[in-house]
Amino acid sequence: xxxxxxxxxxxxxxxxxxxxxxxxxxxxxxxxxxxxxxxxxxxxxxxxxxxxxxxxxxxxxxxxxxxxxxxxxxxxxxxxxxxxxxxxxxxxxxxxxxxxxxxxxxxxxxxxxxxxxxxxxxxxxxxxxxxxxxxxxxxxxxxxxxxxxxxxxxxxxxxxxxxxxxxxxxxxxxxxxxxxxxxxxxxxxxxxxxxxxxxxxxxxxxxxxxxxxxxxxxxxxxxxxxxxxxxxxxxxxxxxxxxxxxxxxxxxxxxxxxxxxxxxxxxxxxxxxxxxxxxxxxxxxxxxxxxxxxxxxxxxxxxxxxxxxxxxxxxxxxxxxxxxxxxxxxxxxxxxxxxxxxxxxxxxxxxxxxxxxxxxxxxxxxxxxxxxxxxxxxxxxxxxxxxxxxxxxxxxxxxxxxxxxxxxxxxxxxxxxxxxxxxxxxxxxxxxxxxxxxxxxxxxxxxxxxxxxxxxxxxxxxxxxxxxxxxxxxxxxxxxxxxxxxxxxxxxxxxxxxxxxxxxxxxxxxxxxxxxxxxxxxxxxxxxxxxxxxxxxxxxxxxxxxxxxxxxxxxxxxxxxxxxxxxxxxxxxxxxxxxxxx
DNA sequence: GCCGTTTTCGGCCCGACTGTTTTCAGTCG
Numbered sequence: 001x002x003x004x005x006x007x008x009x010x011x012x013x014x015x016x017x018x019x020x021x022x023x024x025x026x027x028x029x030x031x032x033x034x035x036x037x038x039x040x041x042x043x044x045x046x047x048x049x050x051x052x053x054x055x056x057x058x059x060x061x062x063x064x065x066x067x068x069x070x071x072x073x074x075x076x077x078x079x080x081x082x083x084x085x086x087x088x089x090x091x092x093x094x095x096x097x098x099x100x101x102x103x104x105x106x107x108x109x110x111x112x113x114x115x116x117x118x119x120x121x122x123x124x125x126x127x128x129x130x131x132x133x134x135x136x137x138x139x140x141x142x143x144x145x146x147x148x149x150x151x152x153x154x155x156x157x158x159x160x161x162x163x164x165x166x167x168x169x170x171x172x173x174x175x176x177x178x179x180x181x182x183x184x185x186x187x188x189x190x191x192x193x194x195x196x197x198x199x200x201x202x203x204x205x206x207x208x209x210x211x212x213x214x215x216x217x218x219x220x221x222x223x224x225x226x227x228x229x230x231x232x233x234x235x236x237x238x239x240x241x242x243x244x245x246x247x248x249x250x251x252x253x254x255x256x257x258x259x260x261x262x263x264x265x266x267x268x269x270x271x272x273x274x275x276x277x278x279x280x281x282x283x284x285x286x287x288x289x290x291x292x293x294x295x296x297x298x299x300x301x302x303x304x305x306x307x308x309x310x311x312x313x314x315x316x317x318x319x320x321x322x323x324x325x326x327x328x329x330x331x332x333x334x335x336x337x338x339x340x341x342x343x344x345x346x347x348x349x350x351x352x353x354x355x356x357x358x359x360x361x362x363x364x365x366x367x368x369x370x371x372x373x374x375x376x377x378x379x380x381x382x383x384x385x386x387x388x389x390x391x392x393x394x395x396x397x398x399x400x401x402x403x404x405x406x407x408x409x410x411x412x413x414x415x416x417x418x419x420x421x422x423x424x425x426x427x428x429x430x431x432x433x434x435x436x437x438x439x440x441x442x443x444x445x446x447x448x449x450x451x452x453x454x455x456x457x458x459x460x461x462x463x464x465x466x467x468x469x470x471x472x473x474x475x476x477x478x479x480x481x482x483x484x485x486x487x488x489x490x491x492x493x494x495x496x497x498x499x500x501x502x503x504x505x506x507x508x509x510x511x512x513x514x515x516x517x518x519x520x521x522x523x524x525x526x527x528x529x530x531x532x533x534x535x536x537x538x539x540x541x542x543x544x545x546x547x548x549x550x551x552x553x554x555x556x557x558x559x560x561x562x563x564x565x566x567x568x569x570x571x572x573x574x575x576x577x578x579x580x581x582x
Numbered sequence: 583g584c585c586g587t588t589t590t591c592g593g594c595c596c597g598a599c600t601g602t603t604t605t606c607a608g609t610c611g
Contacts, residue, residue: 026609029594033583063584101600103609138602157610190611203611229610234598236610246611248598261596266611273595284596 005041005048008073011082012038015069018085021097024104036061039267041070043322045521049074092118098156099148109134123149155242160198162480164509167192169239170202173223177247180217182210184252189262195317195549197479197512201244205258211249218247254286256301261285267321268314275309275325317553322520324555334523337531337551341564342544344374347418347441347472347504347532352397353379354387357537360400366538368408373567376414376439377401381428383420384445391433412567414438418472423447423454425461427468434467439574441504441532443472444485452486459492463501466581469574470502470530473513484513493522500577502528502562505554507547508540519554528573529561 016034020026040061041048048056048070056067069079096107096119110116113134114125122145125131131142153159170188177186183206187193190203208214215235219227224245226238235247250258261269261284269283276283282291287299288308298304306313311328315336318324327333349356350363356379358366367375377397382388389397398415405413416439419427427434427442434440442462450458462468474492475484496503503522506513511534519529531547533540551561558564562573 027595028583030583032594036584061584065583101609105608136601136603136607140601144600201611229599231599236599262611264611266595270595277595282596286597 005044008048008070009038009042011073011079012041015079015082015085017094017097018082018089021089021094021104021107022085024108026104033063033066037066039321043520090117095119096122098158099145099152100155100157101144101148106137119149151242155238155244157200159242160200160480161241161243162510163192163195163197163199163512164479165241166199166202166243167509169223169241169243169245170204173202173221173245174204176221177204177206177214177218180214182208182213182217184208185255187255187259189259190246190264193259193263193316194265194319195516195546195553197515201246203262204245204247205255205262206247206249207252207255207258208249209251214249215247248285250286254299256303257283257287257299257305258285260302260305263316263319265320268319268325271321271325272309275311279309315552317516317549318555322555334555335558337548337556337558337561337564339545339548341558341561342531342548343565343567344372344376344563344570345533345535345541345544346374346376346414346416346439346470346530346563347378347506348375348535348541349379349418350377350397352389352393353536355380355536356387358535360397361404362538363535363541364404364408364411364413366541368411370541370544372411374412374414374563374570376416376441378416378418378439378441381417381419383422383428388420388428389417391429394437412571416440416469418443419462419468420445421458421462423450423458425458427462427465431465431467437467439469440467441470441472442468443504444476448476448482448485450485452488455485456488456491459487460495463492463495463499464581466578468501469577470504470532471496472504472532472534473506473511474503474518475513475515477513477515478510479512481510484515489518489521493518493525493527496522496527497525499581500528502530505529505531505547505550505556507531507533507543507545507550509543509546512546512550514554516550516553519551519556523555523557527560529556530563531561532563 012034016031019031019034023030040059053067053071056062056070057064073079114130116122116125126142126146131137132139170192174186174188177183185207188202188204191199192202206214211232218235219230219237223239224237225240228236233249237245239245248258248262273283276288280291281297282289288297288305289295298308303313312331312333314324314328345367348363350360379389380387382390401413401415416437419440419442421442421444477484503514531551533543535541562570
């Protein structure tokens, strides 16, 4: 998402990165302060440039010094502290810090004692066996770093994997682990469980009384290419696709604590541990316990741990320290959107679309099996090359839908279409024909490289059209492969409120569009949300689960999700909003 | 660098694994 403070966020990220080197530790208090400041800037709604130094310090996480830097950025276009650090640590040197296993302390010694300033220097020093001359370093370290450099492109510390790639791998590993006779429970945790759109690695927690046996079997799984570390309770491996997987094993009564601990986020857990400390307790991966006596207070389930800390259980996708702890303390936590809340799917394709794989009959039958009480068929509008559908074909489809409707009395079938938003906001067909349809979603399928102003205009114009009920996959992004269109998000959300146009959460893993930070930004606005699968095959109707998690991650109140509403309420809403727009 | 019904100083989350240090520092998550 592009926002007014993006450049500032990037600068603070760099400031934190450079300060890790300057302080010699990623846990240095100054580093954490900069990271907190970046988080505060990132989650702040509205333009910071209008705020004075004093007003800036009112924001949680921003003190006097950070406020000064922010003002300097807006007034002078730079932060001199960053410039100074950049001189001290040039990019080629910072690049070295991305090598796994090489931390700031060793890195600075390599520079000061061996005059190593970049990857080329490091490679030379390793082949000359210079590193082992340093106290505390040896041949093993040279070997380890040499390998790390070789596979750096594949598994550098910064490399992130799209959720669409990581989630299936994690699910396969968890199910393979769960099938072992020694394993009682298995769960993937970490950023994947929080449903972040990209992940650095996969964290898996297993409960077992026989950790050694489980570890030995795990490192021999077919998908494991390389073993990075192998202990009794913790093992790290690389999969054949280069993804790092960390496995932790605890006893069954510690499973909840371990899942909580390894799900994070770091910021969420720090706050939780501070809460534990305030009560004279200790919170770690084995449980919540009394700091003095060591007596365990809660450990078996996450629910018990949150309750002991006087919090309602926070769903994993919300654990980012975005206000969820304060909400949970006040017993006012935004409820999670649950799969069973969703009563219909409002964006599905059939084989009538060139890219659809299942027939109308198959899609309708599968939707009925899921217990839906309404379903909108939305094949591609005619403007989409190859896959679009003419109005004659849609009129024929209408007849088929009417026949099918008789066979599924419990499910209301809507005939809709997925319109293409043209470069200037134009739509398929003519308005009279679009009005014949029960439900229209409209999305961007072309012209991804216009500037932000033009992109915003085309979306706003589409939303003003009386026949557009929802905007599908807001930015058109494909996570990890295609950036979304540039948009003025606040203007789009404002227009969505004005025109009562719903914003879709597209549940396809490569899309997850609108992004959770866009949803988070809309949390206090009266924006209607719809969660859709964009299924092109019956099996893709199951994606709805991901849509619910994405909504939860964006703090979307279930009451604002139109397809969680009972059928009558939903149909009335469609009718009313169309009347209003006309 | 931030923060404060323990407030303007002195705190700031916790533990496993590795390598080479015979008692622990560095790195990572």
